[in-house]
Amino acid sequence: MSTETQEPVQYDDGYGPEVGVGPHPAPWPQGAPYDPELLAHGDRRNVADRYRYWTREAIVADLDTRRHDFHVAVENWGHDFNIGSVVRTANAFLAKEIHIVGRRRWNRRGAMVTDRYQHVRHHPDTGVLTAWAAAEELPIIGIDNLPGAVPLERTVLPRRCVLLFGQEGPGLTEEARRHAAMVCSIAQFGSTRSINAGAAAAIAMHAWIQRYADVPPAP
Incomplete structure (x- = not known):
């Protein structure tokens, strides 16, 4: 069978x-x-x-046998449809695990079933995620364009870490900001105040890949 x-x-x-x-x-x-x-x-x-x-x-x-050392966490308070896109990108860059914070149910449409090949963990709130990350000795790196955030383009991400993303619109919650070891912003040069959450997640994950992944030579 x-x-x-x-x-x-x-x-x-x-x-x-x-x-x-x-x-x-x-x-x-x-x-x-x-x-x-x-x-x-x-x-x-x-x-x-x-x-x-x-x-x-x-x-x-x-x-x-070859997953990378970064985790991806997404706050899911409003059933954000961008979560599926974040999960798909986390699979493409082979994140260690994906963490859904808040609502257990999330919109899987954008994931295109890539979640089947990832380890997905649920945390009821940010405090539980923080406790888990502390036990694993993993710093939480928030990604959001907030006052006081350090530019991602000038920051060396830790090799072992949790990249935490907020939902579309409000971004990271206040609790997430308090628990993050640091918050990184993504440089923007146009008129919009923010970029799509799925795009921001892809940029942050690729920043980690550029630094630490064993990228094969071009064929």
Whole structure:
């Protein structure tokens, strides 16, 4: 019996349900990672080519061997639709874990099911997140354009840390600001007072990647 199910992914490239690969030609590859159902019927999931026909469990296990040392936390007080985008980016940059603070339910649409391949932890409030981070010796780095924030572009992020993001509009809560080891701002040069929360999260995570990730050379 298959351990995998096809994921109801929305694609933005015009290919619709034909994204991915069809049934694997015979002979089938052998080994634990492969799912017989996917080999037989094709793999239309939103996964990298190297994971085609693998079970979800096998993909997660492989990702666990090389996850990065930063965590991503998002405050979820208003059911912000941007959380899905933050989760998708956290998967792309292979965050250690994702932490949802506040409401347990969040809008998964923008995640495009990438949350299935991440470890997602829930904290009922910022105080609980803070206690967990302290026990793990992880400084919390808030990302928000607040008075007194230090420019992200001139800051060296800690290798082991929690990047904490507020929701769209109000940004980080007052409690989150108090508990953060520091708050970093993102330089802006136009007329808008803020950028999309999902975009801000991507910029902050990539700042960590530029500093610490083992980026392969161009092919």
